[in-house]
Amino acid sequence: MMQRPFTLALVGNPNSGKSSLFNLLTGLRQKVANFPGVTVDVKVGRLSLGGRPVRVVDLPGAYSLYPNADDERVVLNVLANPHDANYPDGVVYVADLTNLEKHLLLLTQLRDLGLPVVLALNMADIAEREGLEIDEEKLARRLGVPVVRISARDGFQVDRLRALLERMVQAPEAFRADKPFYRLSPKEEAVVRRMAREVTPDEEQAPYRLLLWAHHWHELPFLSEAQRRAAAAIVEEEGFQPLRHQIDETMARYDAFLPLIREVVRRPSGEATSFTDRLDAVLTHRVAGPIIFFAIMFVVFQAIYAWAELPMGWIETFFAELSATLKQHLPQGWVSDLLTDGVVAGLGGILVFIPQIAILFLLISILEEVGYMARVVYLFDRVLQVFGLNGRSIVALISGGACAIPAIMSTRTISNWKERLITILVTPFISCSARIPVYAVLVGFVVPADLYWGPFNAQGVAFMGLYLLGISAALLAALVFKYVLKGRGSSFLLLELPVYRPPHWRNVALTVYEKVRTFVLEAGRIILVISIVLWFLANYGPPGAMAEAQQQALTEAAANQLSETETENLVAAKKIQASWAGHLGKAIEPAIAPLGFDWKIGIALITSFAAREVFVGTMATIYSIGSTDDELTIRQYMARDLRPDGTPVFSVATAVSLLLFYVLAMQCMSTMAVVRRETGSWKWPLIQFVFMTGLAYTASFIAWHLLR
Amino acid sequence: MITHHSATAPVWKKGQCGRLVRIRDPRVASRLAVMGILPGSKVCVMQVKAWHTGYYLKMDGKNIALRAREAAALEIEF
Numbered sequence: 001m002m003q004r005p006f007t008l009a010l011v012g013n014p015n016s017g018k019s020s021l022f023n024l025l026t027g028l029r030q031k032v033a034n035f036p037g038v039t040v041d042v043k044v045g046r047l048s049l050g051g052r053p054v055r056v057v058d059l060p061g062a063y064s065l066y067p068n069a070d071d072e073r074v075v076l077n078v079l080a081n082p083h084d085a086n087y088p089d090g091v092v093y094v095a096d097l098t099n100l101e102k103h104l105l106l107l108t109q110l111r112d113l114g115l116p117v118v119l120a121l122n123m124a125d126i127a128e129r130e131g132l133e134i135d136e137e138k139l140a141r142r143l144g145v146p147v148v149r150i151s152a153r154d155g156f157q158v159d160r161l162r163a164l165l166e167r168m169v170q171a172p173e174a175f176r177a178d179k180p181f182y183r184l185s186p187k188e189e190a191v192v193r194r195m196a197r198e199v200t201p202d203e204e205q206a207p208y209r210l211l212l213w214a215h216h217w218h219e220l221p222f223l224s225e226a227q228r229r230a231a232a233a234i235v236e237e238e239g240f241q242p243l244r245h246q247i248d249e250t251m252a253r254y255d256a257f258l259p260l261i262r263e264v265v266r267r268p269s270g271e272a273t274s275f276t277d278r279l280d281a282v283l284t285h286r287v288a289g290p291i292i293f294f295a296i297m298f299v300v301f302q303a304i305y306a307w308a309e310l311p312m313g314w315i316e317t318f319f320a321e322l323s324a325t326l327k328q329h330l331p332q333g334w335v336s337d338l339l340t341d342g343v344v345a346g347l348g349g350i351l352v353f354i355p356q357i358a359i360l361f362l363l364i365s366i367l368e369e370v371g372y373m374a375r376v377v378y379l380f381d382r383v384l385q386v387f388g389l390n391g392r393s394i395v396a397l398i399s400g401g402a403c404a405i406p407a408i409m410s411t412r413t414i415s416n417w418k419e420r421l422i423t424i425l426v427t428p429f430i431s432c433s434a435r436i437p438v439y440a441v442l443v444g445f446v447v448p449a450d451l452y453w454g455p456f457n458a459q460g461v462a463f464m465g466l467y468l469l470g471i472s473a474a475l476l477a478a479l480v481f482k483y484v485l486k487g488r489g490s491s492f493l494l495l496e497l498p499v500y501r502p503p504h505w506r507n508v509a510l511t512v513y514e515k516v517r518t519f520v521l522e523a524g525r526i527i528l529v530i531s532i533v534l535w536f537l538a539n540y541g542p543p544g545a546m547a548e549a550q551q552q553a554l555t556e557a558a559a560n561q562l563s564e565t566e567t568e569n570l571v572a573a574k575k576i577q578a579s580w581a582g583h584l585g586k587a588i589e590p591a592i593a594p595l596g597f598d599w600k601i602g603i604a605l606i607t608s609f610a611a612r613e614v615f616v617g618t619m620a621t622i623y624s625i626g627s628t629d630d631e632l633t634i635r636q637y638m639a640r641d642l643r644p645d646g647t648p649v650f651s652v653a654t655a656v657s658l659l660l661f662y663v664l665a666m667q668c669m670s671t672m673a674v675v676r677r678e679t680g681s682w683k684w685p686l687i688q689f690v691f692m693t694g695l696a697y698t699a700s701f702i703a704w705h706l707l708r
Numbered sequence: 709m710i711t712h713h714s715a716t717a718p719v720w721k722k723g724q725c726g727r728l729v730r731i732r733d734p735r736v737a738s739r740l741a742v743m744g745i746l747p748g749s750k751v752c753v754m755q756v757k758a759w760h761t762g763y764y765l766k767m768d769g770k771n772i773a774l775r776a777r778e779a780a781a782l783e784i785e786f
Contacts, residue, residue, distance in 0.1 A: 247734065247741055
C-alpha cells in the first residue's frame with residue numbers, strides 16, 4: 001500500500017541558505033507550485049527517508065510569523081492552518097550560523113506552534129573560516145530542539161541531517177518541544193482562552209496558533225466568515241492591541257535567546273571589518289554605484305547578444321535542416337507542410353530564444369547569488385518609485401532590451417504585487433531585439449543612409465530615438481498605472497543587504513534550468529499553437545482560390561519567361577494574397593487605412609503577432625522575393641510599390657507611422673503567453689494588448705495625418 | 709515630488725555612528741524587531757542617497773537599506 005507522504009517544510013529567514021539546502025536534498029526532483037491568490041512561488045521536491053516518501057516544501061524566507069510582505073504571508077498561512085495542503089508534519093529550520101542572533105526568532109515561534117523541528121545551522125564552512133565556535137549540545141538542550149551544523153555549499157554534515165530527519169519521519173513526536181518558549185502575558189492568555197471557546201470550539205489548537213489568529217484574523221483566508229467575526233469581536237472586547245503585543249512578544253523572545261547565544265557562540269576577538277563594507281563603499285556610492293551598475297548591465301547586454309549568437313545560429317540551422325530533411329522524406333502534401341512550415345518552424349521559433357534566456361538568467365542569478373541585486377534595489381528604488389515602480393524593476397526594464405520574455409520572468413523578485421504588475425505591463429515597451437530588423441528596414445524610408453549631423457549618422461540617431469521613445473512610453477505608462485491600479489499592500493522599503501558571498505553554482509545552474517524549462521513548456525505550448533494557426537491562415541484560402549492563384553502566377557511567369565526561383569516567388573506572393581491571411585489583411589484594411597497602411601502591411605501586422613521580426617519575412621514573401629533576409633532588396637521592392645493614385649506606399653509618412661506602431665504595439669504572442677503565466681489570468685495580457693495597441697494606433701494615426 | 713518626503717526626513721551624514729534610542733513608527737519597529745534590531749542597537753550611516761531620499765545603515769551588524777520615510781521613524785543619538 002502507498003504510504004501517505006510525510007510533508008517536510010524548510011523554513012528560515014531570507015539569506016539563510018535554505019534554498020541551497022533544498023536543492024541539495026531534492027536535486028532535480030522539484031517543481032514550482034503556485035499558492036492560490038498570490039504570485040509567490042513555493043518549490044516542492046521529493047525525497048525518500050528510511051523508505052518513506054517525503055514531500056519537501058521550500059517555504060519563502062521569512063523573519064517571523066508577523067508578515068510584512070506577500071511571501072511572509074504565505075508562510076503564516078501555511079503554518080497557522082493545520083488543514084493547509086502544505087502544513088508540515090515536520091520542519092527543518094535553517095539558520096545562518098555566522099549570524100545566529102538574527103535568525104532564531106522564527107524558530108522559537110515554530111516551536112510554540114508545537115511543530116516537530118530540527119535546527120540546521122548552515123554556513124558552517126564560513127563559520128569555521130572566521131574562527132567561530134559553537135557549543136551545539138548546549139544550544140540543543142536549552143532550545144529543546146535537535147541541532148546539527150551543516151554547510152549547504154559543500155554538503156558538510158548533510159548526511160547527519162538526513163539521519164536526523166529519518167528519525168523524525170518515524171517518530172515526529174520526539175521532535176516537539178515539551179514546553180513553550182514564550183510565556184503568554186495575562187492579556188494574551190485571556191484572548192487565547194476566548195478564541196479556543198468561541199472561534200474553534202470543536203478542535204483543539206496550540207495556544208500560540210490561536211494568538212496568531214487573534215493577531216492576523218483579517219489576513220487568514222482559511223478562517224470562515226463566522227470565525228473572523230468572532231475573532232474580531234474578541235480582539236475588540238478584550239482591548240487587544242496587536243501591534244503592541246507583537247513588539248512585546250518579539251522583544252521577550254529576543255531577551256530569552258540572546259543571552260543563550262552569547263553563552264554558546266564564541267567569536268574570535270577583533271571586529272572583522274568586512275569585505276562587504278569595503279565593497280559597498282564603492283558599489284552603493286551615490287555616484288559610483290549607478291555608473292558601475294550600468295557598466296555591469298552593458299556587459300550583460302553584450303553577452304546576451306554576443307554569446308547567444310552562435311548557439312542561436314546552431315538552433316536555426318538545425319531546424320532548417322530538419323525541415324529540409326522532413327520535406328525530402330515525407331510524401332508531399334498538407335501533412336508534410338504542416339510539420340515543416342507549421343510545427344518545426346514554430347518549435348524553432350521557440351527554441352531559438354533559449355540561449356538568450358539562459359545567458360540572461362545565468363548572469364542575473366550570479367548577481368543575485370553574490371548579493372548584488374539587493375544593492376541595485378537600494379540604488380534605483382527612489383527614482384523608480386516616482387513612476388510607481390520598484391528598485392527591482394530596473395533589472396526587467398534593462399533586460400527588456402534583449403527580450404521581454406526573460407525580462408518579465410525576472411520580475412518575480414518584486415514582492416509588492418502592484419509594482420510587479422506595473423513592471424510586467426510596461427516592460428514590452430522597451431525595444432527588444434526582435435524590433436531591430438523592422439527598424440532597420442523602415443528607418444531607411446525616413447532618413448537617408450548618408451545623412452550626417454556633425455559626427456553622428458542620422459540613421460543611428462533615429463534608431464536611438466526609437467529606443468528612447470520606447471523607454472519614455474514605458475515610464476509614462478507606469479505613471480498612469482500607478483494612479484489607476486489599486487495597490488495590494490503598501491509599498492515599503494526596509495531591505496536587508498546580505499553579505500557578499502561567492503555564488504552557489506548549483507543554485508545558479510538550477511535557476512537557469514528551471515527558467516528555460518518553464519519557458520519552453522509554458523510559453524512554448526501557446527507559441528506552437530499560434531504558429532500552426534498562422535501557418536494555416538497563410539497557406540489556405542477559400543476553396544479554389546489558392547489553386548486559381550497558383551495557376552494565374554504560373555501563366556504570368558510563363559508569359560514573362562521568369563526563372564525557376566522567380567516563378568516560385570511569384571507563386572508564393574499570389575498565394576498569400578489569395579489565402580485566409582490575405583483575406584484578413586484586406587478585411588482589416590479599412591481599420592488600418594487611417595494609419596496609412598494597405599492590405600499587404602495588414603498581413604505583415606497579423607503575422608508579426610507571432611514575432612515582430614516576421615515582418616521582414618512576410619514583406620519578402622508578399623513582394624515575391626522569397627524569404628531572403630537582405631534588407632536592401634526588400635526595401636527596394638517596397639519602395640517600388642505604388643498606391644492607386646501613383647504615390648509610393650512607403651512614403652515618409654507611412655514609414656514613420658509604421659515605425660511608431662512597431663515601437664508601441666503589443667505584437668508578440670510569446671510575451672502575452674508569459675504575461676498570462678506570470679499574472680495567472682488572461683485579464684492582464686488582454687489589458688496590455690489593448691492599451692499598447694491603442695496607444696500605437698493613436699500615435700500612428702496622428703503621425704500619418706501630420707506628415708501626409 | 710522628492711522634496712515632499714525629505715521635509716520630514718532626517719539629515720544624517722555618511723560615517724556618523726550612534727545608538728538607536730526609539731522607533732516612532734510601529735510598523736518600522738516591528739519590521740526591525742524581527743531582524744533583531746531593537747532600541748539600544750548601534751547604528752552607523754554607511755551611505756546617504758542624493759537629497760537624503762534613502763539611507764544604507766549598519767544596524768547592530770546588519771546592513772539595512774531604507775527609504776527616507778522609514779528612516780524618519782528612527783530616533784538616533786549620535
